[in-house]
Amino acid sequence: MKLQGKAHVYGNHVDTDVIIPARYLNTADPKELARHCMEDIDAEFVKRVQPGDIIAAGDNFGCGSSREHAPLAIKHAGVSCVVARSFARIFYRNAINIGLPIVVSDIPVAAGDELAVDLSAGVIENLTQHEKRTFAPFPAFLQGIVAAGGLMQAMRTMEGGRA
């Protein structure tokens, strides 16, 4: 799977309260969540973001609450992938479970750089700065979830459609 888009750059510890503030959690509608994505850290984000764009950040991206509304808001805002030096663990599993690609990498990125990600090959490129990095692909177990199209589909296969 290959992804390409412009980078929106944020710092360390981007938390779920700024990705999608709790005041909007009275709905589970992804389109409405997407309208408020990143609002408290970057009010212009939803106006700037183009389909396919990539969020690039520092350490511990997605820390804070377990709200799946956070990766949902990002995905439905049109973002194709999040690249960070590290992810908070619940955000990491939520992204996998809902099929939002995430990449752990320390590739240098400035706002507006064009990034290209090849998920299967495990390669990320900054086309603007001519930098290239490899990253470890997901463990087989998680690749299975992603390949099945998400956790619910994967469980159905593994558990023989019991429920």
Add this chain to the structure above:
Amino acid sequence: MGMTMTQKILAAHCGKQSLKAGEMVLADLDLVMANDITAPVAINEFEKAGCDRVFDGDKVALVLDHFTPNKDIKAAEQSRQVRRFAREQGVAHFYDVGRVGIEHVLLPEQGLVTAGDLIIGADSHTCTYGALGAFSTGVGSTDMAAGMAYGKAWFRVPEAISVRLTGKLQPWVSGKDVILHLIGLIGVDGALYQSLEFSGPGVDSLSVDDRLCICNMAIEAGGKNGIFPVDAQTLAYLKDHGAKEPRVYEADPDARYARVIDINLSEVPLTVAFPHLPENARGFDDIPDDLRIDQVVIGSCTNGRLCDMQQAAQVLRGRQVAQDTRVIIIPATQQIYEDAMKEGLFQVFLDAGCAVSTPTCGPCLGGHMGILAEGERCVSTTNRNFVGRMGHPKSEVYLASPYVAAASAVLGRLASPAELEGEAQ
């Protein structure tokens, strides 16, 4: 190779003799929990995937605690969806207004957690139950949907940090100070993907309530879970609350830890986390003495238990809340509400000029019941002080214990309870 306490509980739930950090496993769950914010997303996923029955109605808990009593029409619709699902699916542990409490205080109180359990909750502070010797951790709504349908969840077997406790807490110092101090030491990602396993002779001196408060904030250090060894206090607590038969696991003596941290409890100072991260921990020797406070909140899954109410009352008794400060006190469950009322604590709070709320998460997540305006400052016994957490993005939250929160309420500025000592009440 030896296993940590957490690894042993995981192994027992996936039928393995031994597990190594980093392995991926699919494990059986003893309880799955969600609230009025996360359950609707989980229910949508559950139904979208064509599931028709939960795996075991006795092992599902749904708690309407965040935006309840319903704060607006959308919140009311969400609660209704969860209520309907709970009824249709025969969910045994469904809690609605009038019986509800904040999930992480309620579940242990209702005896739904026992030592050795494996519990997931679609709420990050599910890590609280480690205080009772369970492995519990927060997940998202899709995990919750799969958990409700199949009774299973996937885990990457975590490494652990060993936190060895010695000594005994000083007066006014509580579990909240211990965990804020620890997060200050290791940072908000200091335990990323790892367990925080507490041990050592200091454990004995910590009450179960202190341990619940400490494990509650393991996630604030990025941890997968926090966990305490099971001792006589734990067993007595489980028995008192009618919990199932405990299964006691101990870490192997040769268990491998990624890191060892020693904390002498007698050296832990009163600690406050400054905006906008829980790792910005400061002792009172490093705190400006004129930080004016607009609001004080005493409650939440971190510090909304009876002992927290008692500690707040101890400071507020016979005193008045400062003129320009407002105080909201939120007992975490109906039981705590009743106990606090019977003990006469409400009279203390009302005499001092505090508002007492029905159990709810309310202001903790900036939901309702005490939102902050631009530029306002709040001392709160909750667990997060992120940008905009309790309201306006330019408001500020200072995390502290009930003692510090109550003293700050009286003095109208961030203050230590020691300042009020000896002063005529």
